[in-house]
Amino acid sequence: MAFLSTLAKLISPLYPMAKRWLYRFHGGIFPQYNKSLSTRNPIVPAILPSELILPLSQAVGEVAEPVVQVGDRVRKNQLIARSKEDAERKLVVAIHAPTSGNIVAIEPRTLAHPSGLKELCLVLQPDGQNDAIENALHSDGAWPQTPQALKKLLAESGIIGMGGAGFPTYAKLPNVPGKIHTLIINGAECEPFISCDDLLMQTQAQEILLGGQITANALGAQQLLCGIETNKPDAIAAIQQAITQLQALNQAPVPMQLMQVATVYPMGGQKQLVYEMTGIELQSGGHASDQGLLMMNVATLRAIYRAVQLGEPLTSRLVTVSGLGLESGFNVEALIGTPFDELAALARPKFPLDYPLIMGGPMMGVQMPNNHVPVLKTTNCILANPPQPREIQMPCIRCGECMDACPVNLLPQQMYWHAQGHEFDKVEKLNIKDCIECGCCSYVCPSHIPLVQYYRHAKAEIKQRHAEKAAAELAKQRHAFRLARLEREKAEREARLKAKKAAVKTMPAAATNEAATLVTENATTLSAREKAILAAQAAAARKEGQTDNDKKTKGQSLGTNKDKTAAAEAAKKRALEAAQKARATTATPKTADTPSPVTPQNARDKAIAAAKAAAAKKAVALPPLATDQITDLSANEGFTSTALQKEEARRAAVEAARANAKARKALKDSGTENITAATAEPSTPMMDARQKAIAAAKAAAAKRAQTPPQSDAIAKKDRSE
Amino acid sequence: MSWLQGLEAIGIFLALALLFGLALGYAAVRFKVEGNPMAERLDQELPQTQCGQCGFPGCKPYAEALARGESEVNLCVPGGTEVMIKIAEITGRDPKQMAEGVEENPPIETAWINEDLCIGCVLCIKACPVDAILGATKLMHTVIQKECTGCELCVPVCPVDCIEMRPVATHLKNWQWPEPETLVHNKPLASLLVREG
Ligand code: SF4
Ligand code: SF4
Ligand code: SF4
Ligand code: SF4
Numbered sequence: 038m039a040f041l042s043t044l045a046k047l048i049s050p051l052y053p054m055a056k057r058w059l060y061r062f063h064g065g066i067f068p069q070y071n072k073s074l075s076t077r078n079p080i081v082p083a084i085l086p087s088e089l090i091l092p093l094s095q096a097v098g099e100v101a102e103p104v105v106q107v108g109d110r111v112r113k114n115q116l117i118a119r120s121k122e123d124a125e126r127k128l129v130v131a132i133h134a135p136t137s138g139n140i141v142a143i144e145p146r147t148l149a150h151p152s153g154l155k156e157l158c159l160v161l162q163p164d165g166q167n168d169a170i171e172n173a174l175h176s177d178g179a180w181p182q183t184p185q186a187l188k189k190l191l192a193e194s195g196i197i198g199m200g201g202a203g204f205p206t207y208a209k210l211p212n213v214p215g216k217i218h219t220l221i222i223n224g225a226e227c228e229p230f231i232s233c234d235d236l237l238m239q240t241q242a243q244e245i246l247l248g249g250q251i252t253a254n255a256l257g258a259q260q261l262l263c264g265i266e267t268n269k270p271d272a273i274a275a276i277q278q279a280i281t282q283l284q285a286l287n288q289a290p291v292p293m294q295l296m297q298v299a300t301v302y303p304m305g306g307q308k309q310l311v312y313e314m315t316g317i318e319l320q321s322g323g324h325a326s327d328q329g330l331l332m333m334n335v336a337t338l339r340a341i342y343r344a345v346q347l348g349e350p351l352t353s354r355l356v357t358v359s360g361l362g363l364e365s366g367f368n369v370e371a372l373i374g375t376p377f378d379e380l381a382a383l384a385r386p387k388f389p390l391d392y393p394l395i396m397g398g399p400m401m402g403v404q405m406p407n408n409h410v411p412v413l414k415t416t417n418c419i420l421a422n423p424p425q426p427r428e429i430q431m432p433c434i435r436c437g438e439c440m441d442a443c444p445v446n447l448l449p450q451q452m453y454w455h456a457q458g459h460e461f462d463k464v465e466k467l468n469i470k471d472c473i474e475c476g477c478c479s480y481v482c483p484s485h486i487p488l489v490q491y492y493r494h495a496k497a498e499i500k501q502r503h504a505e506k507a508a509a510e511l512a513k514q515r516h517a518f519r520l521a522r523l524e525r526e527k528a529e530r531e532a533r534l535k536a537k538k539a540a541v542k543t544m545p546a547a548a549t550n551e552a553a554t555l556v557t558e559n560a561t562t563l564s565a566r567e568k569a570i571l572a573a574q575a576a577a578a579r580k581e582g583q584t585d586n587d588k589k590t591k592g593q594s595l596g597t598n599k600d601k602t603a604a605a606e607a608a609k610k611r612a613l614e615a616a617q618k619a620r621a622t623t624a625t626p627k628t629a630d631t632p633s634p635v636t637p638q639n640a641r642d643k644a645i646a647a648a649k650a651a652a653a654k655k656a657v658a659l660p661p662l663a664t665d666q667i668t669d670l671s672a673n674e675g676f677t678s679t680a681l682q683k684e685e686a687r688r689a690a691v692e693a694a695r696a697n698a699k700a701r702k703a704l705k706d707s708g709t710e711n712i713t714a715a716t717a718e719p720s721t722p723m724m725d726a727r728q729k730a731i732a733a734a735k736a737a738a739a740k741r742a743q744t745p746p747q748s749d750a751i752a753k754k755d756r757s758e
Numbered sequence: 759m760s761w762l763q764g765l766e767a768i769g770i771f772l773a774l775a776l777l778f779g780l781a782l783g784y785a786a787v788r789f790k791v792e793g794n795p796m797a798e799r800l801d802q803e804l805p806q807t808q809c810g811q812c813g814f815p816g817c818k819p820y821a822e823a824l825a826r827g828e829s830e831v832n833l834c835v836p837g838g839t840e841v842m843i844k845i846a847e848i849t850g851r852d853p854k855q856m857a858e859g860v861e862e863n864p865p866i867e868t869a870w871i872n873e874d875l876c877i878g879c880v881l882c883i884k885a886c887p888v889d890a891i892l893g894a895t896k897l898m899h900t901v902i903q904k905e906c907t908g909c910e911l912c913v914p915v916c917p918v919d920c921i922e923m924r925p926v927a928t929h930l931k932n933w934q935w936p937e938p939e940t941l942v943h944n945k946p947l948a949s950l951l952v953r954e955g
Contacts, residue, residue, distance in 0.1 A: 094930055152933040490938035497934035504932075509806035512907045515888040516808045516816060 060299040061316070062309045064444040066477045068229050068302055068400070070268065075359040075366035076232045080240065082370055083353055084383065089161040089374030090146050090411035091132055093118055096203035098128025103159055105140050112137045113169035114350055117159055130205045131195040133173065133350040135372035138163040149377070149396055149413055153406025161374065172348035180251050180345060184210050187255040187345075194344035195351045195414070200305070200334035201397065203415040206341070211326055214257035218329040220291075221314060222249050222263040222338060224272060225298060225305035228398030231418040233355040234335050236368045238265065238272035241339055242279035246293065248338030250283070251345050253291040256331070261293040264314050268300040302400060303475040307332050309444055321471050336417075356412055358384045360421035362392070371412045377419050378408040388423060395420040400476040428485035439478035439488060445471050449478035453488050456495040461502065464495045472496070796848065797825035803844045804834060808887035809909035811835040816887060824849055832856050836908075838863060867923040868906040869913065873898045875920035882912035882921060 041058055048055040056067055094100040101118040111117055111134040120129035141162045145155035174194055181187040191207035198204045200223060211217060222245065226234040238245060249261050263280075265273050276295055283289040298304055298313050308319045310332065317328050325332055336354060343349040352373055359366030364385035371380060377394050395402040396416055412419075439449035448467055455463040472492050479488045800821035807817070812833035814820040823829040824845060831845045832854040839856055846853040871882070871891075878896040883889075890906040893899030901912075901921075913921045926932070 148930070150930065150933075151935070152928070152930070154928065154930060154933060156930060487938050490935070493935035494937040501932070501934065505805075508907070509804075511905065512806040512808060512888050513801070513817070515890070515905060516806070516818075519887065519889050520816075 056299070056301065060301055060304070060313055062312050062444055063446050064442045064477060065301040065303065065309075066442055066480050067300075068480065070229045070300075071359070071361075072230065072232045072235070072268070074230065074361075074363075075357045075368055076235060078365055078367040080236055080355070080368050080370060081383070083372050084369065084375070084379070085136065085163045085165060085167075086372070086375045086379045087162075088141070088376070089135055089138075089163065089372060090376065091117070091135075091159040091161060091374045092146070092148055092411065092413070093132070093157045093159065094148075095130065095197065096413070096415060097197075098130075098205060100157070101129050101132055103143055105159070107140055107143055109140045110138070110164075111140060111161065113167055114173035114352060115170055116173070116350075117161075128205050128208055130191075130197055130207075131193055131350065132159070133195055133352050134161060135352040135374055136161070136163045137166050137168040147407045147410055149405060149410035149416065151403040151406070158411070173350055174344055174348040176345055176348035178346055181255045184212055184214055184256055187252065188212075190344055191341065193350070194340070196337060196340045196344060197351075197414050198334060199336035199340065199354060199414060199417070201401070201415055201417065203413070206333070206337055209326075209331070210252075210256065214255075216329065217253075217256045217326060217331045218259045219315065219331070220249055220253040220256070220258045220261050221311065221330060221332040222246075222261065222335060223305060223307075223310055223332050224263055224265040224269070224276070224335050225310055226269070227266060227300075227302045227305040228400055228402075228418070229302070230359045230366075230420055231357050231398050232359070233357045233368050233417050235269045235272050237335055237339060237355050238269070239275045242272075242275040243283065244339045244342045245335045246276070246279050246283055246338075247288065247346070248340070248342035249293070249333070250289055250291055252331075252333065252338065252341055258291060258331070261291050262296055262314055263293065264296045264298050264310055266300045266304055267297050273297060303444055303473065303477065306444065306473050306475065308473075321468055351414060354412070354414060354416070356380065356416055357418040358421075359418065360395075362387050362390070362421040362423045371416075373414055374411045376409045376411055377405060380412070380419055381408070381421050384421070386421060390421060392421075392424050395422060400480070401474060430486055431484035433482075433484055433486060436483060438481045438483060442477040442481045444475060444477060445473060447472055449488055449492075452495070453486060453491050456491040459498075461495055461498050465499050469495055469499070794822065794825050797822045799848050800824050800845060803837075803841055803848065805836045805841065805907075807836045807907045807909045809836060809907070809911060810887075827851075830854060835860055836864075865925045867908045867925050868903050869901045869908070869910070869921050870924050871899050871901055872920040872922070873900060875918050877918055879917055881915045881917065885911045885915045887911060 045055045045058050053067060057065060093103065099120070102121040103118045105111055105115075105117045113134055113136045115134045116131055117134050117140070118132040120131070138161050140159060142160040143157060144160065146158040146160070147153060147155050148158075174190065176190070181190060188207040188210050191210075192205070196206045198206055198209070224234055224238050226232070246261075246263075249263070252258075253261050263276055265276065267273075273295065280289075280293050280295060283293070296314055298310065303309055304313065307325060311325055311328075311330055312318050315330065317330065319325055319328065340351045340354075344351070353370055354373065355368055356371040357366065357368050358380050363381065364387055366384055369380060369383075377396075378390060381390055381394060390408060393404040393406070394408050395404055395418075396410075396413075397403060397418055397420070399420060399422060402418065402420055433450055433453065435450060437450065439453075440447075443449055447469070452464050452467045452469055452472070455461070455467070456469075469492060474489050474492060476489050479486065479490075482488060797818075798821075801818050804817040804821055810816065812820045812829075812835070814823060814829075817834075820829065820833065824831065827849070831849060831851055832842045834841050834845075835856075838860070842856060843853055869890075876893070876898050878893060878898060880893065880895055880899075882899060883891045883893060887909060888905055888907055890902050891899055891912060892902055908923065910923060913923065
């Protein structure tokens with residue numbers, strides 16, 4: 038290896054690609070690193086900006102829910118937003134106040150996102166006191182021993198992957214201990230200009246390694262590998278020293294090892310670094326965790342350490358402020374939410390910052406729509422490179438340089454060809470989803486084709502197509518379901534109708550029979566006096582039923598609540614009377630005749646039977662309705678008649694609403710030219726409409742009030758059963 | 759004896775023909791495809807808006823009619839030219855221009871109900887082909903945005919005109935990278951040379 042590297046160094050001035058012999062993965066490029074622009078200055082402590090902007094939506098997952106209100110005073114580390122419900126499923130992490138101050142607004146602000154979209158952000162105005170809640174996460178300093186415990190803490194502390202993708206860290210961890218055997222610490226930092234991870238390793242090596250130990254320990258991993266590119270000798274030395282120290286202090290339960298990796302862009306990519314360090318090539322679409330590997334950025338690990346040991350949520354991060362447009366780049370421990378322009382202004386810009394700043398490095402970074410966007414938890418660099426005249430784009434000459442440079446072994450020229458021809462299905466077949474948008478292909482392209490931009494567009498297009506397909510499939514299913522439902526409802530309606538018809542035919546006869554048998558049954562057991570009573574009751578009931586019937590023919594039914602309760606009361610009374618009478622009669626002559634002991638239970642049964650019989654008789658008195666049918670049909674009848682009323686009322690309401698809408702439209706149309714007239718005029722139709730609606734509603738109510746009591750029989754029957 | 763040998767050859771071929779015939783016949787029965795595969799494939803390509811602008815009561819009936827060869831290939835308005843070409847490919851018929859006045863790639867819109875005006879007449883629920891409207895008699899109705907296909911069938915039935923179509927808002931989750939402007943259209947290199955020389 039040593040021989041190879043000397044050889045490569047020797048020939049590289051003549052043949053730069055000789056450096057590709059020094060690492061395992063395919064492709065890669067060797068750009069100008071320019072890291073010294075920011076490493077030559079010491080780390081700047083956090084500055085207090087005029088305002089902190091904290092977006093509620095993050096790169097991944099759903100929108101967090103604020104738990105503070107405008108005007109609230111918050112302290113540093115106070116929880117200000119979190120997931121509405123199940124954080125795990127929604128991929129939301131908590132947001133904490135980076136300093137003390139007042140929440141001055143919760144409003145849409147431009148996000149640090151290439152789209153330039155505005156989304157809801159909490160705006161915090163620092164009060165300068167930096168009054169902090171110590172140990173906000175209530176950590177006792179003990180290392181979590183299970184993945185679950187660690188995950189819970191991570192979700193509460195708001196830690197997401199700080200290397201760039203911003204995937205919530207807790208969601209990355211497996212639930213089963215021992216699933217991960219190797220934790221890889223990513224200290225490669227391969228992008229030009231960026232040096233925040235380098236400086237972090239130089240200054241906080243112990244915290245990083247302890248964070249790694251905590252994670253590896255909780256996950257039951259067997260080893261900890263730390264990969265650092267050879268162009269960071271200071272970081273390598275610091276980490277090596279920290280490893281020895283920790284091992285000497287016996288604070289390293291998991292064995293640790295430092296690995297130097299070749300300096301090549303994009304060494305820091307997950308697949309590239311994993312392959313380089315372990316020789317395991319992650320398959321397309323596969324996760325590192327499937328292979329028992331987990332990779333974490335140094336900044337993430339440090340945040341984990343601070344959360345576990347000190348109970349500190351993630352509220353600040355190291356950010357590189359650099360670029361060719363700045364006099365003195367630096368690294369700053371920036372509060373999350375600090376606006377870009379305030380940080381860049383500190384670095385003594387050479388020219389006014391009227392050009393867009395870049396978030397991230399020159400290779401993968403994105404231009405900001407507006408320089409007053411906040412530092413996010415994933416922002417590693419703010420780059421001020423004055424725009425260069427764009428090289429004129431030429432047609433692809435099929436030189437294949439891009440293919441040689443692609444670290445994922447894709448065919449960039451093919452993908453570009455189909456992407457610009459909008460043949461997105463073909464682009465998809467070329468595995469564009471594995472493209473890491475590293476920009477190596479654009480970097481080497483002699484025709485200066487912005488290849489990555491084509492891929493980003495194609496990816497978005499493919500994603501949208503898939504979403505559309507899924508939506509179409511859903512619509513198809515819902516439509517099919519609806520058709521099936523309509524079919525079923527129709528069938529059910531028909532079946533019901535048929536059953537009803539059949540019931541109407543057979544029921545009256547059955548009911549009379551039943552009533553007769555009941556009466557005769559009663560007759561056999563009851564005395565003559567009781568029979569007389571029953572007959573009298575039946576007669577009375579018949580009369581009542583007829584009156585009911587008369588009323589019904591007037592086309593009104595469905596008693597109001599009052600009527601119903603009255604009817605129920607009457608029925609109850611009658612039943613009680615019958616019961617008393619029955620008891621009285623059975624008490625006197627019966628005892629001699631029948632040897633069976635008459636219990637109150639028996640008497641009550643009889644009373645019930647009597648009531649039933651009465652009901653049945655009454656029902657018979659209501660030709661052609663049968664007892665069982667009454668509830669059903671009268672309810673139906675009631676429905677239709679009330680439905681009629683309702684229809685009327687609704688029509689009135691519809692008319693009212695229409696008039697209303699018209700009035701509103703008129704109001705809108707007439708606009709400003711004649712406000713007084715406009716308001717005066719349409720207000721009359723509006724009033725009219727409303728009055729009409731009110732009148733209609735009143736009429737309906739009145740009608741309902743007039744409705745007669747439901748036939749006693751029903752109420753009685755309901756009671757007695 | 760040569761005629762015998764000729765017979766032998768004929769016999770062998772007859773036997774082979776019989777064998778293959780049986781095998782094919784068996785396969786035809788054993789691996790019979792249920793339903794109408796072409797209609798299925800066409801249905802896959804249609805946008806499933808279920809808007810009925812094609813003159814059929816939904817996408818599936820149109821697909822079936824296409825598979826039977828009973829209708830034109832250019833009737834699906836939401837699908838536009840793209841779907842028309844796919845239909846033409848599947849049915850093996852000639853592509854046909856979309857009808858006059860059909861907007862290409864219309865913006866995706868969904869229905870919104872003005873909830874102050876809604877009188878709860880349930881007419882729109884009955885009109886919606888995908889049950890994307892939620893509501894009950896005399897109560898306010900609302901559209902489940904996720905399910906709405908933008909077919910506009912609910913718009914005309916509303917007695918108080920309180921449904922309107924609004925373009926789907928761009929937010930972080932559906933924002934797309936724009937396509938880079940191509941500075942040079944990919945002409946053959948020779949044409950560039952000619953211009954410069
Ligand atoms: S490097 Fe550029 S010119 Fe060469 S094949 Fe790739 S896209 Fe074409
Ligand atoms: S941007 Fe994509 S295609 Fe281009 S080199 Fe990187 S991974 Fe390969
Ligand atoms: S016109 Fe409407 S109903 Fe017909 S196929 Fe197209 S989307 Fe489906
Ligand atoms: S809500 Fe309206 S536009 Fe949307 S799918 Fe239903 S009927 Fe069509």
